[in-house]
Amino acid sequence: MSRPEGFGEAEVQDAARRPRGPRRALGRLRRTLLAGLVAAAVVVPVSAAASPDVPAPAPAAVSESAPAPVLYAAHLADLAEAARMAQDAGRTGRAAKLRAMEAGGTARFLAFDGRGRGRAVEVFGDVDGADRVTVLVPGSDTTLDTYQRFRAGALALQQRLQAEHPRSAVVAWLGYDTPGTVSTTVLTTDRADRGAGELGPFLARLAQRTAPEARLSLLCHSYGSVVCARTPTGPKVTDMVLFGSPGTGSGSAADLPTGARVWAGRGGADWVGHVPHVRLGGIGFGTDPVDPAFGARVFAAGPGGHSDYLKPGTASLDSLARIVLGTADTTAAATALPEVPRA
Template sequence: MSSQRDRVRPARLPGRLRRTLLAGLIATAVAVPVSAAASPQVPAPAAVSFAEDATLTERYAANRANLAEAVRMAEEAGRTGRAARLRAMEAGGTARFLAFDGRGGGRAVEVLGDLATADRVAVLVPGSDTTLDTYQRLRAGAVALEQRLRAEHPRSAVVAWLGYDTPGTVSPAVLTGDRAEEAARALGPFTDRLRRLAGPGARLSLLCHSYGSVVCARTETGPAVTDLALFGSPGAGVDTAAALPTEARVWAGRGKADWIGRVPHLRVAGVGFGTDPVDPAFGALPFAAGTGGHSDYLKPGSRSLDSLARIVLGTAREAGHA
């Protein structure tokens, strides 16, 4: 006997309407719950360029000076809000940035921990609407992860990688992989350079949130990247984990209260990102993500934070097989 689901079939929507509805759903899914207002163009110095053999000390010092100059220029231009947020990033003059660019939405790559001695390094890749004006959300997660790692393994470091122009919460760019393709072309070479800057034998993990998982799914990685975790993901743009351009172990998790799970993981006419990474058919290793929502994966004390830390440390086991 056929089931009720088999007997009752929903009417098929016209193609254009179906694509429009899908686009709206995906826009809601990928967006960060708290939207950042579009930042006006803020004056700032050009980013510092470094020779390949520049030391960590040289990079940190030059970027601190660049950040301080960006604060001064923002204040001089009357951009007091941006100036205050940049001043918070200075962390009293102790922040360590591998890269910093205060122009426009901005870019920043910050190190938490001692990278030079670290043999376990996590790279956090954020999602949509992450700019210098919302940077503290990214940094708070990086701090929580670094503290959790260091409690178990002192030779750990975390890199908060705002190394691309993230799409806005409500914009056509958030519906496609165009920004992700551009970001991936920067992230892959960055991981190679990071390996040379880290401690001997360091293993790297990419931890990719929301639209950041679209970035990681397009990033070609070398052997130094041993693990890739997708969480709060709208999809990877491919049908299976095996199709990703990496030899790393691929993990996927989603908190029970993350509303992104209620959005169809489809791809229509170039809009959307396809198969849900937590679907067993995708083939990723599942990790326990607890009961949290879309912005809670790196919350101190959370199940998801513990799982991600274990992935970085190489002590993780699949959810349900612990």
């Protein structure tokens, strides 16, 4: 590796003499995370930032236990009204994104809140009649302004599942305030703890409305894996899958508040592999979930990057579908870290 630009021989020698230990590890964590966040910021447009001042109606006063057609109609009406209010306020960008979410009036939402960064819980398939139900939990910077990329992954997974098992449904759960990719909140578990407080009750309500024989799977991307790993799950949740994960804040899969099988995967080009997996002073998330020491079942994630796990035709999408359908190898323990190219 070449000498970093702007560093002379003296600086390099001085760096080599610096003591190892918690202080150095914490400094390395901060520098590496900052580098990753800056790199991610190049991918996430500034225009995708939250719009807390966009007007929107209060969520429809309808229970999530109501019949699905009632829920879908109420939240679709809310969505249309939020788009109208945003347009009238001159927020044409948000209005256009909300109209895209309507999907020509065919979208089905179990929950919707157009205020601020926004919340949305969208259903693909027949969630009441399915016997394989998947809940997708997104990572940082997923808001109503960036919702389409999250939705595309959920739709790709649903199409892949239904090609093999028609009684499948996918729920895209944007049910918490995700942290910004370039922010201090993305380095701690605070948002994840709040998200877990929302996700746990949602899973309980979902379990009540699904078929008695239904199996629920949690698929958790990036910071969403921190949320899932801090969420108590009921007996219907049979699998928890952490992918593109920076860690969970826990030392092992056995420490997670779930009886589900815990899986982990990381694409070969995922930048999160460069993040030091330590936790110091409330910063960082600890053991790498694909490390054998964590104790998760590692699945093949292919050569893709941080945003590629749910792309059609990828090895990662195939692996995720097999886990959901129950055809993956459930006896495989974590055996090796995936290779991540080094600079």
